[in-house]
Amino acid sequence: MTSGAQANEDTVEDKVVEFYDNFTEVFREIWGDNLHVGYWHDAADEAPVEKATDQLTDQLIARLAPRQGQRILDVGCGIGEPAFRLARAAAVDVVGVSISRYQVGRANERAGALDLAGRVSFQYADAAELPFPDASFDGAWAFESLIHMPDKEKVLREIKRVLRPGSTLVLADMFSQPDTELTFQDIITTPEMSDYRAVIEQAGLVVQDITDITANTLAPQSVRDGIAADLLARKDDVIAMTGPEEFERMVDGVRVPKAYGYLLATVTTD
Ligand SMILES: C[S@@+](CC[C@H](N)C(=O)[O-])C[C@H]1O[C@@H](n2cnc3c(N)ncnc32)[C@H](O)[C@@H]1O
Numbered sequence: 001m002t003s004g005a006q007a008n009e010d011t012v013e014d015k016v017v018e019f020y021d022n023f024t025e026v027f028r029e030i031w032g033d034n035l036h037v038g039y040w041h042d043a044a045d046e047a048p049v050e051k052a053t054d055q056l057t058d059q060l061i062a063r064l065a066p067r068q069g070q071r072i073l074d075v076g077c078g079i080g081e082p083a084f085r086l087a088r089a090a091a092v093d094v095v096g097v098s099i100s101r102y103q104v105g106r107a108n109e110r111a112g113a114l115d116l117a118g119r120v121s122f123q124y125a126d127a128a129e130l131p132f133p134d135a136s137f138d139g140a141w142a143f144e145s146l147i148h149m150p151d152k153e154k155v156l157r158e159i160k161r162v163l164r165p166g167s168t169l170v171l172a173d174m175f176s177q178p179d180t181e182l183t184f185q186d187i188i189t190t191p192e193m194s195d196y197r198a199v200i201e202q203a204g205l206v207v208q209d210i211t212d213i214t215a216n217t218l219a220p221q222s223v224r225d226g227i228a229a230d231l232l233a234r235k236d237d238v239i240a241m242t243g244p245e246e247f248e249r250m251v252d253g254v255r256v257p258k259a260y261g262y263l264l265a266t267v268t269t270d
Pocket of ligand 1: 016076
């Protein structure tokens with residue numbers, strides 16, 4: 001971890017890279033291969049986190065409605081799990097990008113091991129400067145990654161640039177709730193729900209739908225207790241990534257979750 005004067009000079013991107021390069025494996029051991037929240041269909045759904053996180057991916061796949069032969073961009077790809085699920089659900093090619101070189105390496109290794117490397121690949125890129133020509137993708141998602149990007153309008157414009165006209169972009173993102181104390185404030189910036197539509201429209205994109213799915217992302221009590229126990233069992237590793245105060249906030253947030261809201265948006269280029 002950097003500290004003192006050096007830390008003050010770090011950009012959000014530097015901090016995000018440091019976070020994911022160092023702590024992806026800790027997260028993974030607690031949470032599984034999807035580095036995003038879970039989706040529980042209703043009060044009777046007691047799915048464990050690994051299943052619930054796949055269930056959220058399925059919500060995005062349904063919104064993206066991929067068609068055979070399409071080339072899809074995954075902005076902020078983690079270690080590739082959502083891209084693999086997408087490629088198994090539809091005969092599409094997926095290109096994932098992450099600002100964490102560690103994640104890109106792990107994602108490509110996993111693609112090889114899963115025999116998906118011919119259709120799914122990952123490369124290093126900052127979403128604000130995508131290394132792709134104009135109109136080179138048929139669809140995209142930014143799956144819980146815009147939270148880490150302070151200039152969302154710039155990133156959304158950049159995603160629009162690489163999409164062909166008529167493409168769909170699906171967003172899964174947290175939004176901030178009024179009067180709540182947020183965790184991970186140095187690497188997360190996100191508007192309130194009421195401001196979110198304007199951010200997308202300012203980038204020249206067309207909102208087809210924005211749905212608040214916060215209620216579906218709140219794990220049932222039995223699952224929350226299990227996550228809190230896992231966090232406490234890995235306390236030293238987690239505190240190394242969060243610091244002690246953030247750790248307490250995290251555990252409290254798992255027990256009584258309310259700090260962030262969560263939305264899904266379906267957006268088109270025109
Ligand atoms: C919460 S994780 C989600 C990962 C993945 N979408 C998933 O659902 O498993 C956020 C991801 O966004 C990526 N990310 C954050 N800022 C980025 C940027 N400026 N450019 C590209 N990727 C970025 C991180 O490296 C990480 O992979």
